[in-house]
Amino acid sequence: MDTVSLQVTGTLKAGDGHNSQALTVEALDSTSPSLPRKGTGFVAKIYDPLYFGDDDGYLDPFRCMDKYYTHEANAYPALREFQGRDGPTYHGSYTPRVVFVDLAHALFDRRRDDPAALTLNCFLGDYISPPLRWNEAKFKASPFDDWVDWDWDPWLTAEFAHTVTSITPEMREQWADI
Template sequence: MTFSEHNRSLFGPPSTELPKPPVPYTPGWRFQAQSHTAPAPTPVIQCGCINSDHEMRERNQQSLIDRCLRHPPLPGKEGNGAVSLEVIDILKGGDGHSSQVFTARLLASDSKPEILPQKGTQLVAKIYDPLYLNDSEGYLNPFSCVDKYYTHEANAYLSLHEFQGQWIPRYYGSYTLSLPVDSVQTRTVRMILVEYIQGMTMSHAQPKDFSQSARQSILKSIVDLESRIYHADIWLIDVEPRNVILRDPDSDLPRVVFVDLAHALFNRRRDDPLALQLEYFMGQYISPLLRWTESRSSTEAFYEWIDWDWDPWLEVEFAHTAASITPEMREEWPREYEEAESS
């Protein structure tokens, strides 16, 4: 029995679903968004984005559009600034995506010049729209999901401001916009704007097109950057090829940029009671020699890029970090890893 069949057996057949309006995020679409301060990151707990029985019952009894009106985004704080944008090209979008990501041309802004670049600049907009999120046949709560993605990504960019412009895109703020439902009603979605990075994601690149030395340089940069962000007490649990852009991919030493911070864990952990009791050495640098060994499966997502013995290479490249490892770290770290793997 599939999840949807189980769902129907519990709560009866779903209501007649009204057709979704066409996805508005298409090339040429122009819109305005108001500046918005995101609320604090939502708590991350086990099953936190999974529908409860009550929520599944609601899903079967109400149209998704009505539910969007009933469950607006978390409030945050609306600002005085506004931007006007025109969609240029879709990077990831359409029905069935966790977010809508596209390049957009900045048409106008009443924000201070130091906050946004000049008019005509190409930016990347990311909209968190529950109407088009794939809820896995009712398994996921789309409203909890987009609240989590928006609050975590917006706050992660703010927390990692010293990495912006080189290791992660420059961040141009968070916004809110209203979309028409009918002639009277509108619904609200949130958005962030970031720098457009020239290059290609590792998922679109072919490892065979890069020399071993270039691939080693790329992986060393990934390990180093992830570890430095972890030092800032943020754990990026979604570091994988689709979220790593290679700047200057044709050069001998491509540079890496991390994108998609929606799954960032603050304080290096989830917010379950057990996790809150663990010692994570907050504010301290944790050597990759502890966290990036082959046995910890840290490199699993990049296996196509690695054709050398990982652990000996790691020990050489990050030997300078060994002195930072304390006996307490060696004792504690396996416990953290086991907790992460069981989540």
Template sequence: MDCVGHDSDRDERQQFGPVDRCLRHPPLAGMRGTSSVDLEIRDTIRVGNNHNAQLVLVDVLRSDPGLEWLGGERRLAAKIYDPLYFDDDDGYLNPFLCVDKHYTHEAHAYAELQDLQGRLVPKYYGSYSLDLCVGSKLRHVRLIIIEFIPGVAMRDANPACYSQPARQHIMKAVVDFETTLYTRNILHTDLHPRNIILVSGSDSGVPERLVFIDFGGAIFGRTWDNSNLFPGTYISPLLRWHVACNPTLHFCDWVNWDWQSWLEAEYKHTASTVTEEMRKVYLPDYLLAPPQLTTN
């Protein structure tokens, strides 16, 4: 889904206020259910302008038959996809297309990762519609409910507080998760420390587990243009996480060792899965060639 705005979008932005534009552009139509749930916001996690979604802690006050199990969950987070607060980059992006994309892709990703819920990704409790009163009109907003993960975002953790073995444990978990997604033909596109929660369960200095969040930008294919390369086939980290691909760009503060030597030792057992065809696709000659020095 192309989220870039067009001239007509920018013209509309000049003519109408944000709320009026939201009324003119309701979310994508879907199959609305018959059950409802009443939520109370307990606390805020990430709210306000310039966020792709509003994230709040909620309590379940009441739920219709069929949703009673929601009331038994103590820590829930509601992720609300409201285009009113979306940063459209001064009109360059169409906030309504962007929000529709993030909502639909995230909901679909959780469905595809059902077996990983509660371990590597939060538990997913479904998608919902929220009706907001605007005068005599209703404004419709989509949201999902997921498990709240107590922990610290990797972005907010201090790498200096972790030993090198602990950092290597963390980075291996990152590589393994991304590889699992890729094997299922899902490209995360935003694998960043802000989207990785470190959950501590002991005093060993090593997180009990890592939980990965934010799949609004997920691509269901193996490339940005949705062309599938070796669909469903395991691709060794020896290829996609090779140092020539600059895989640790967002994790440079965490990696204080020779990445390539560590990668080759850690994933040596996968070398037999690498074919010459795969190597040509993921590690073409121009990536492996030494940089050319020029003189003035």
């Protein structure tokens, strides 16, 4: 199996409102001479169901992304004769190694919404901004702390900066001790 390690160097089209994420990347290393050599820059396209634009929830984002991905990946071999001349050069289709964690019906320190639950109100049903909920001190105390090998707080702050205005003084008081 051929593998290539990439480093993202920029974005061309990414985030909400884009079904596919187009990133500029640089090859760090590869296991085959047919793959891009170290230092080669190119565009990587990622199909992530997280960014699928169906706000009404009628469509299965995983099926839709799979359809878009397989159609595009199958088009490149059919257009092989035009690659590098009248179109982009196709270096193959790769699947990242992904770990899924299914936490089922976890409430993450919020109260249950049933009569038997305690009356503690942890803002059940309200959006709690990740910078408030998941700062590094709280995250490092979790059993998942060894999963994160990057500087967590700056990433969290930048990624969810648009949500900070939703934090109320009551939320800050409640979540400060959790």
